[in-house]
Amino acid sequence: MDFSFTPEQDQLRTQARSFLEKRFPATRLAEIAMSEDGWDRASWPELARLGWTGASIAEAQGGAGLSFVEEAIVFEELGRALYAGPYFSTIALALPALACAPDLLARVASGGLTATLASAVEARRAGDRWLLRGDGDLVPDAGWVDAFVVEARGPDGIGLYLAERHDARPLIRVFDTVDTTRRLGRVTFEDDSARLLAAPPAAAEIIGRTRRRALAALALEAVGIAGFALAVGVEHAKSRQQFGRPIGTYQAVSHKLADTYVETELARSLAYWAAWCIAEDDAQAELAASAAKAYAAEAAVAACERAMQVHGGMGFTWDHPLHRYYKRALGIESFDRSGAAHRADIAQVLLDG
């Protein structure tokens, strides 16, 4: 039993934190969030050079041959930095399906391919190609990625397909998204051609694995967000003076922050547990990912809400970065299913098994 990171993993975290803090200070983050494009495209090759896009990809395909535990460290730090870019989409949502094709993996590792996950209504065969039809809704980073991994029903059931973007196809409408650092869109396929990645029934296993990775990745992002909210809350409570004393001397303030610390640590423990289960393909991976996502999302939302309260009026302003973190946390909370729905799943295992 050893629930600690290796020195190499600690080093990865240190590297990630310092790179992201320098690369995306609060002013830059605000610029990106309010820009038309919504992300800093130039950052993607930098992430690839740091080895983050290929962390779990085999060395033969140009990756580092590591595991989801290393990716977990990156997810947490990207959450803390509120990174706007398709890392979550590419690495959590698309990678398990892309792994069916070594050439695609090599492109992800080198930074040459970003992707997200969408669903379409149907896939039908046309010679040696497949054609997709239908809408995929609420697709993360839809406007940014090079390709879509698509879940669609074919003649034999649900399969996974790859539709690369070319000549303004498929049709994409990016929504006015609450969290402008992770914009959602609708992807419309009108007989767009695609490549089969996984046929049924193998696709079902990949879809299950993808969902677990996504839940754990979001739990880790949520931990990063809670960590940021705690840090700015504490900083403000130390420096802001009222009645001649720092407001952090008042227990009504300090105990709120202590509660944020406690919940952040508990969320972190659950998220690391889920990450380890996924890396090891442990039998508890699904339960752990579900528990971690349900708990960490709520902890991150509460952490941001407490930090806003501690900041007073300033915490409620557009100029303060907190609201962007808050919106990401809310987005994480409503991704996939609510905490209550995850708890219902867990209750089923506990009470009906």
Place this chain on the structure above:
Amino acid sequence: MDLRDGPDEAAFRTTLRAWLESNVPAGLRGFRGWSSPAALALGRDWSRRLAQAGYAGLTWPKEYGGAGQPWRYQAVYLEELARAEAPQHLGVIGLGMAGPTIIAHGRPDQKARYLAKILSAEEIWCQGFSEPGSGSDLASVRTRVELVGDHFLVNGQKVWSSYAQIADRCILLARSAVTDEKHEGLTYLVVDMKSPGVEVRPLRQITGEAEFNEIFFTDVAVPKDNLLGEIGGGWRVAMTTLSHERGTFGFALAGALDVAVRKLVALARDRAGADALVRDRVAREWIDLQALRYTNYRALARLERTGAPGPEGSVAKLRWSEANQRLTKLAIEIVGQESRVADGDGAPAYWRYQQLRSRGNTIEAGTSEILRNIIAERVLGLPRSR
């Protein structure tokens, strides 16, 4: 990172689990504290057996009769004890607090005199720290200790002392001098509980049981040899005692919570399996338990690396106490009308007792308010609130 037992831990766990299956006295499974003489008699025998089997002082250095094992063995021990619903060794204050304090601050003759009998459960220890006027503010204790010739004279009153009614010895924090800085002027003694002038009065709790006591000291003579550390240096010694209270404490708490969650799940399956609100709350408690468990494992890794318990101990105590209060209240709701009757030993009586007992959890061993202060000041670096 590997969340599985290593080969040595797995072997230790397997042996211990089998040993517990054949050794936990039937009368002590799911026991309610040491308040009845019958439980105490069983407890003494149980503790001796634990010691003989080598399960007392797992982390104590070998030179003092311990097993010299890393902390993870103590963690496995506490998990397995909880799993078997077996009570801890009766001498937990000696094993977890007095013993490590004596190892850190005691003279060779003191180590020789006290440590072996703590391990063997021949001598039971209690703690004389809190007073009627000094709870969270421990440094304000007023029990007086003065050096008169070749012995100390102790006068005063201590309170909330578990095991005092059966204890042979007491670790006592008392005031030897009135100083401007109240942390100075404190002295730490070992007091023989059979000394003339020591009077123990059990305190009855809201459950009706009496697990803890008041101790009155009236002109109690304590040999000079029983001084631990230096006269006026008691605060530092007391801090050693309290830091050990937090070492693997979290594992004992998560173990207890694990038992409670299992029983809650069984109760809900039995009586409220279809109620969506109950299902949501049961799942919440299960998630909280996992969060606490894995936080303990992270704390354990840090403890083994640095040798010092981190802030996770405060986190574990804070969240366990609140979880146990919520959980037992949920159980009472599920039990419903019958929870008003305390008869017998079925589910209603069990949960009624647990729910009432849980109210002490946010007070004993550091109130939730003090724990939040500790986190705010020592972990987050916020300015002191007083």
